């Protein structure tokens with residue numbers, strides 16, 4: 001911008017100098033004209049004055065006329081010459097007339113002899129100088145007798161003119177100085193606001209769109225700065241909108257549970273989200289522009305990408321990948337259309353449906369298990385009913401035995417259906433958030449559970465020993481916790497030998513938990529079964545469980561109840577030594 005200042009300054013100064021120069025040249029031209037006119041008038045007056053004197057003394061001798069010329073010349077300061085009609089010089093104030101040639105051809109003489117006033121600026125042959133001549137006719141008795149001429153050296157005129165010109169130039173110098181200062185100030189007035197605008201625009205380009213340019217200067221420049229400010233405000237607004245939209249897109253992209261991968265048409269990764277990184281085990285920030293084959297080493301995923309890029313249309317597939325554990329993915333793929341540099345790339349979305357598939361399998365297994373569990377007692381009932389109809393009903397002893405078997409299987413069916421209904425209710429209530437928890441004392445709940453199992457315990461001579469502080473409280477649903485404890489106690493009684501003790505305890509654990517546990521000293525459970533004990537219909541010894549009236553659902557129900565309390569269920573058991581089933585409830 002400093003350059004602009006000097007350029008403007010120089011231009012203004014040049015303009016001022018040119019104007020001044022032209023004015024000076026014009027002035028000097030007119031001045032010269034004026035001087036010549038003045039000199040001409042002066043010479044004419046002198047010539048006329050001399051003429052009036054000579055006309056009265058035409059009778060004088062040549063020597064006297066020469067004397068007169070010399071006198072006038074001395075008086076007037078100009079060269080005086082007298083020429084007769086033939087062109088012969090009679091007298092001259094500067095040179096002897098005898099040495100002078102005929103002047104008839106001189107332009108001023110010719111004009112004067114013709115009765116006019118002759119004027120001429122030319123070099124004199126006689127004195128070899130540039131002279132301004134004015135000649136007037138001298139008359140005698142009405143006719144032209146000769147010419148009286150007055151002349152001034154042009155050099156004198158030039159000298160006067162030169163001195164005047166140098167004075168004019170001297171006078172122009174302060175004007176030029178003033179013009180220089182004015183040029184500088186004027187250039188500054190334009191360049192400074194432009195400089196401020198340039199700084200402002202530079203700040204805009206660096207991202208400070210809130211900055212505003214304030215300049216004082218000519219209207220065009222202030223309106224330029226206002227336009228720049230308006231442009232910055234609009235850019236700021238648009239950037240904010242874009243940032244917001246981008247932020248929204250980014251957060252959507254980041255929060256998606258589905259793994260999203262965007263590649264170019266050559267299969268190089270352009271973008272992906274955190275879920276993709278988590279699923280395939282890479283850092284999303286470190287893999288951009290790398291070939292997808294290097295990042296995801298699963299043939300199925302690579303083939304899916306290839307198919308998507310080849311097919312063009314949307315693709316959907318279920319693919320299984322092993323990333324430490326087996327995962328089932330629902331993959332969607334389509335081609336990107338829009339931005340030129342991304343045209344032809346692919347968008348892949350992977351939805352982890354492993355859990356869904358597991359649930360599906362579980363549901364299928366459950367249906368098969370339920371059918372199987374129900375089929376066994378129904379087949380037995382059906383078989384014995386047929387036997388009775390085939391005649392056994394007429395054998396009282398057999399009939400009573402068969403009826404007892406039928407009744408036992410009906411009880412079993414009833415127990416299974418009861419447990420299934422309890423499970424279904426629990427799941428439904430859990431899903432609908434209908435399981436209400438409240439601060440309640442634990443001891444009464446445990447007492448009720450023990451009371452429910454008293455008969456079964458007494459039948460086997462088993463004592464249930466309860467240990468719990470009266471003040472111990474937890475956030476529970478009393479009925480459900482009672483049911484879970486009853487299931488534990490029933491198992492403990494079922495799988496303990498007669499006369500053993502069963503310990504029912506509740507206490508506050510150090511880590512802000514209430515632990516309710518049921519310990520028996522019965523047959524115990526092998527370690528390999530621990531993980532699956534809480535699955536529906538899972539039994540360690542099916543025959544024994546069935547014989548003891550078990551449905552295989554007691555522990556599954558207990559697990560659901562504990563989950564509804566946000567707690568955990570734990571089993572510790574050693575084969576042949578007994579088991580401890582515990583419920584840990586957070587406080």
Ligand code: ADP
Nearest residue numbers: 491492495539540541545550551552553554555
């Ligand atoms: P069940 O009705 O068969 O008892 P559960 O779901 O209550 O069904 O228990 C599942 C299986 O866990 C039982 O069949 C049994 O083999 C084993 N089990 C549960 N509790 C005990 C225990 N206290 N001692 C030994 N085995 C047990």
